[in-house]
Amino acid sequence: MEIVLIGLNHRTASLEMRERVAFNPEQALRASEELRTRGILEESLVLSTCNRSELYGVPVQTLTGTADSLEGFLTTFHHLRAEELDGFVYRHRDRDAVRHLFRVSAGLDSMMLGEAEILGQVREAYRAALEHGATGPVLNRMFQGALEVGKRVRAETEIGTRPMSVASAGIRLAEKIFGKLRGHSALILGAGAMGEQAVVQLRDRGISRVIVANRSAERGAELAKRVNGDSVPWEGLPEVLREPDILVTSVGGNERILTREMIARAMELRGNRSLFVIDLGMPRNVDGEVGSLYNVYLYNIDDLTEIVEQNKQARASEIPRAEEIIEEHVVKFHSWQTSLEAGALVDELRSKLRTESAEFLREPLQAMTHLSAADRERITRITEELVEHLVLNRAERLREERELRRKLQNLEALRDLFHLPREKP
Amino acid sequence: MANYLMILTALVYAGSFGFYVGDLRGIRGGLGRVATLLLAGGIFLHYLVLLQRSRWVHAVPYQDLYGSMSLFGWLLALTYLGLELIHRQRSVGAFVLPCVLLLFISANLFPASIASPAPARGSLFALHVTMSILAYSAFAISFVLSLMFLLQDRVLRGRSLGPMFWRFPALELLEQMSRTSVLVGLGSMSLGIIFGYMSAAKTNANFWNADAKNIVTLVIFGIYAAYLLLGRSAAWRGARASMLCVVNFVVVILSYTVVNMYFSHYHRYF
Numbered sequence: 001m002e003i004v005l006i007g008l009n010h011r012t013a014s015l016e017m018r019e020r021v022a023f024n025p026e027q028a029l030r031a032s033e034e035l036r037t038r039g040i041l042e043e044s045l046v047l048s049t050c051n052r053s054e055l056y057g058v059p060v061q062t063l064t065g066t067a068d069s070l071e072g073f074l075t076t077f078h079h080l081r082a083e084e085l086d087g088f089v090y091r092h093r094d095r096d097a098v099r100h101l102f103r104v105s106a107g108l109d110s111m112m113l114g115e116a117e118i119l120g121q122v123r124e125a126y127r128a129a130l131e132h133g134a135t136g137p138v139l140n141r142m143f144q145g146a147l148e149v150g151k152r153v154r155a156e157t158e159i160g161t162r163p164m165s166v167a168s169a170g171i172r173l174a175e176k177i178f179g180k181l182r183g184h185s186a187l188i189l190g191a192g193a194m195g196e197q198a199v200v201q202l203r204d205r206g207i208s209r210v211i212v213a214n215r216s217a218e219r220g221a222e223l224a225k226r227v228n229g230d231s232v233p234w235e236g237l238p239e240v241l242r243e244p245d246i247l248v249t250s251v252g253g254n255e256r257i258l259t260r261e262m263i264a265r266a267m268e269l270r271g272n273r274s275l276f277v278i279d280l281g282m283p284r285n286v287d288g289e290v291g292s293l294y295n296v297y298l299y300n301i302d303d304l305t306e307i308v309e310q311n312k313q314a315r316a317s318e319i320p321r322a323e324e325i326i327e328e329h330v331v332k333f334h335s336w337q338t339s340l341e342a343g344a345l346v347d348e349l350r351s352k353l354r355t356e357s358a359e360f361l362r363e364p365l366q367a368m369t370h371l372s373a374a375d376r377e378r379i380t381r382i383t384e385e386l387v388e389h390l391v392l393n394r395a396e397r398l399r400e401e402r403e404l405r406r407k408l409q410n411l412e413a414l415r416d417l418f419h420l421p422r423e424k425p
Numbered sequence: 426m427a428n429y430l431m432i433l434t435a436l437v438y439a440g441s442f443g444f445y446v447g448d449l450r451g452i453r454g455g456l457g458r459v460a461t462l463l464l465a466g467g468i469f470l471h472y473l474v475l476l477q478r479s480r481w482v483h484a485v486p487y488q489d490l491y492g493s494m495s496l497f498g499w500l501l502a503l504t505y506l507g508l509e510l511i512h513r514q515r516s517v518g519a520f521v522l523p524c525v526l527l528l529f530i531s532a533n534l535f536p537a538s539i540a541s542p543a544p545a546r547g548s549l550f551a552l553h554v555t556m557s558i559l560a561y562s563a564f565a566i567s568f569v570l571s572l573m574f575l576l577q578d579r580v581l582r583g584r585s586l587g588p589m590f591w592r593f594p595a596l597e598l599l600e601q602m603s604r605t606s607v608l609v610g611l612g613s614m615s616l617g618i619i620f621g622y623m624s625a626a627k628t629n630a631n632f633w634n635a636d637a638k639n640i641v642t643l644v645i646f647g648i649y650a651a652y653l654l655l656g657r658s659a660a661w662r663g664a665r666a667s668m669l670c671v672v673n674f675v676v677v678i679l680s681y682t683v684v685n686m687y688f689s690h691y692h693r694y695f
Contacts, residue, residue: 158591161591161592162591172591173581175595176577176581176590176591176593176595176596177581177595177596177597178595178596178597179594179595179597179598271658271662272660272662272663273662274596274597274662274663291582294660294663294664294665295662295663295664297581297582299584303584306584307584307586310586
């Protein structure tokens with residue numbers, strides 16, 4: 001039994017090339033079906049995300065040929081010339097293919113280390129293929145393993161826990177102050193890209209109310225409308241400052257928008273409830289002294305960038321732990337695969353020994369003319385039972401052998417001893 | 426037998442502590458659940474230890490420092506378990522369990538001997554002691570939570586976020602949990618005071634005396650009540666309220682040790 005994988009990702013191919021070989025969900029299912037109907041694969045799955053296009057399968061024919069056929073299929077499907085893919089495609093088989101998928105679902109192969117979206121994308125690709133009947137026992141087991149690995153790596157390591165962008169770091173800090181953001185409100189000063197990024201993150205984390213204030217009221221109203229928030233006039237800023245628990249500023253210009261006095265007054269009006277100020281402006285929009293006010297937490301863009309840098313290093317330091325989990329599951333998968341092979345080997349051995357014992361008995365039985373047909377039948381059955389008892393019952397125990405290396409050695413020994421053919425190269 | 430039970434209890438508590446630390450560090454999923462189960466197991470074993478002691482002295486085990494501290498540790502573990510189940514927050518366990526373990530082990534370091542007959546017995550007196558120690562336990566948890574609040578507040582202000590920072594509970598949750606603990610503590614203390622006065626009135630026909638312990642207890646009660654009230658007001662919300670909570674627990678410890686041993690005529694180890 002073999003598994004084959006070919007693909008392109010952000011490490012091997014440019015964005016332009018990745019765009020050319022990308023599959024939308026409908027194309028992924030169609031390609032997967034074609035691969036089976038053309039007799040290239042028995043089981044197939046196409047995984048296509050913004051960073052990768054990969055074809056997974058269990059081949060019908062020999063492995064080398066299958067990988068070539070898959071690459072040929074990829075070029076035909078996307079109307080490319082064969083040489084256009086030269087140097088961009090990677091190929092993996094069996095254990096390496098399994099390891100590759102497990103690394104992908106764990107986020108180790110992602111552009112942003114440990115990103116969470118990939119696990120959802122793998123789950124979705126698998127769900128669609130399963131519903132479409134494209135997968136079989138091997139790919140089912142492999143993708144279920146990948147989903148388990150993805151979950152374990154995220155639960156047991158810090159690889160996906162820490163924010164990796166300035167905006168998300170700010171929002172996660174807000175959660176360390178307020179807990180869940182539902183029931184809290186945010187004021188966004190400035191309707192630029194940074195402000196919008198922050199609002200999207202806040203909405204994702206369930207913030208209850210978003211208020212937008214911008215120098216250009218029209219642009220502020222536009223952003224407020226897009227994010228289902230309220231816009232307030234810039235002039236009304238001192239009044240509105242008492243409301244939000246989170247304040248995000250990203251306003252252009254050189255003067256400080258928020259002074260210590262303004263925030264002190266707002267804190268008085270809001271009964272000193274905690275206020276988290278995220279200053280994304282460059283130059284800074286908020287007077288640094290604001291951070292010394294009681295129950296006010298102030299973070300500027302440098303503070304957040306430093307956190308993101310620390311988090312990147314922390315995520316990278318988790319790679320060995322993630323790799324350990326991946327290896328554990330690769331071994332588990334391989335062990336399962338080998339136990340299936342052991343089962344097939346025993347069946348093969350049973351068939352061979354029955355044929356040989358029948359041949360061995362033919363002449364002696366022919367010589368014993370006094371035996372009835374029932375007696376001959378009985379002797380044949382007893383011989384089969386003897387073979388079953390002496391050899392096959394012991395061979396069956398290979399299935400239960402827990403130690404993988406020993407299991408593989410036993411399989412090899414069994415093949416040599418009984419001259420059983422090896423798997424196709 | 427008793428020794429084996431004590432060792433087993435200490436080991437189960439230590440195991441629970443280890444798993445809480447593992448959960449806080451995110452070593453492996455599911456560790457927190459094991460920690461909680463071990464804590465529940467430790468509480469059960471600890472109850473057996475107390476029961477054994479209680480049968481020996483024919484009373485609630487508060488007649489000596491051993492019994493009192495052990496009961497304190499047990500109620501601390503029990504209160505924490507309740508709080509964990511209410512707030513679904515396990516990261517505090519790694520900070521509470523050392524206190525439980527310390528109380529349990531310290532209690533067992535003292536030679537266990539049958540105490541002299543207590544001057545007062547009866548269910549009212551037993552309830553007075555049990556409720557008072559339950560109050561101490563709840564205050565101990567609010568102390569731990571307030572310390573965590575102050576630590577996290579400092580980390581946030583200093584912008585020196587360590588690896589564990591992201592696994593700590595939010596400031597608002599810590600404050601909320603601390604207030605719940607103080608509320609439980611005040612309720613228990615109120616009942617403890619009422620049962621104490623009733624017991625005193627029954628045995629001495631004396632409702633009030635100017636015992637140092639009575640005065641200090643009323644002061645503690647007053648400060649915790651102030652903590653709850655001030656925590657709602659503008660100027661005291663947040664770190665200041667937590668600081669008040671921490672300081673007040675120091676007074677509780679002084680009341681439990683110095684006041685009991687050297688100044689009180691009617692209270693020894695509770």
